[in-house]
Amino acid sequence: MKIIVTHPTGNRNVRAVLSSFDKAGLLAEFNTTVHVDAASSWLKALPSGVRSELLRRTYPIPASRVTTRPILEGLRLALPKFGLSKFTQSEKSFASIDAVYRDLDKNVSKRLSSLLRRQPFDAVYGYEDGAFETFKRAKNLGLKCIYDLPIAYWETSRKLLLEEATRKPSWAITLGGGITDSEEKLNRKTRELELADVVVGPGSFVMNSLPSWAKNKKIVVSPFGSPEGQASSQRERKPSAERPLRVLFVGSMGQRKGLGDLFDAFKMLNNKNIELVVLGSLLAPMDFYKKEFSNFQYEANRPNEQVLELMRSCDVFCLPSIVEGRALVMQEAMSQGLPIIITENTGGSDLVEEGKTGFLVPIRSPQAIAEKISWFLDNRSAIPQMGINAKQHAATYTWENYGSVIVNSLTQFNKE
DSSP: OOOOOOOOOHHHHHHHHHHHHHHTTOOEEESOOOOOOOOOOOGGOOOHHHHHHHHHOOOOOOGGEEEEOHHHHHHHHHHHGOOOOOGTTTTSTTTTTTHHHHHHHHHHEEEHHHHHHOOOEEEEEEEEOHHHHHHHHHHHHTEEEEOOOOSSOOHHEEEEEEEHHSSGGGGGGGGGGHHHHHHHHHHHHHHHHOOEEEEESHHHHHTTSSSSGGGTEEEEOOOOOOOOTTOOOHHHHHHHTSOOOOEEEEBSSSSTHHHHHHHHHHHHHHHHTTEEEEEEEEESSSHHHHHOOOOOOOOOOHHHHHHHHHTTTTTTEEEOOOOSOOOHHHHHHTTTEEEEEEEGGGTOGGGGTHHHOOOOOHHHHHHHHHHHHHHHHHGGGGGHHHHHHHHHTTTTTHHHHHHHHHHHHHHHHOOO
């Protein structure tokens, strides 16, 4: 079995899939926008910020198996730096992330026939929003279509987020594409799933979000891995009743992540012995957040190593998301010794051993969030052991296993 993989921007789970496919001899080619050789000497001459961004576009496979299409993605990254964000911001903008996804998808679909003539392969592996044209052409060529769905299916997500727009109307401006995606985009998502022979997802929340008509497809569930090489890092401070309890939120600063509910929980607590630290990208002006709740410490996005460092300065991690796939940040926090407070909709319910690694709370329940934060405040002596439990539990989820489960499942399906 040989597979063509396509993803415009790459991320940690894409790299894990590529590595596992390559080791198993399944990878025929990877199609993306930008690929950088981490060993290139010219990288050292670049500013650290630019270098860090480019190093995110390295892949653990031979360069000979990577095909790139960099121009549109280069424009998407460069234009905002020249004050030209209007060309990248909306779904219809010519250099938007949506445009980048569509462009690569169309290009791969056009190349499939010529690729087959050069080397035989059996399947294409695509991701949500970037697989429709590829899948459509693959079906005509008799190829299997493998669909990686990293977040809840759009119908479930849209329903939940539209409910949020009604429940917390002031936060609707932070919901973005979840409630404003065009009918054309939503129809493409539906067609992608219709064309898929196999659906890959990171957990039960994503798979349970699939419509009933898709439940007969072959399903692969493989949880994401935890950070490697950082799991033994020492906490920078110990819990103490002599200082405030530091609660950390990491993620885009919107109500999809439940930030409004976390703010409401802190307003209920109204306790000077608890600090809220928020790290993430702004989805509204800072004045909006300060109006909703002024007493939080804002931390801008930063390289992953510095995120982990910040985690080690906190006591508890809280992510009361309304819709996710499986937020990687949960396992990152656990790997740094933080017990967690999360909702089932984060996709990480299996990470919670109740009272041992953290707590599950219902979505849309500031009261439940406040109660669990208050529990940690009253039981600080329990935090060190819970942090150890969290670290040990997170370590059982590896990227090697994530990729291996997908490889083994696809290999078995191919034999059936």
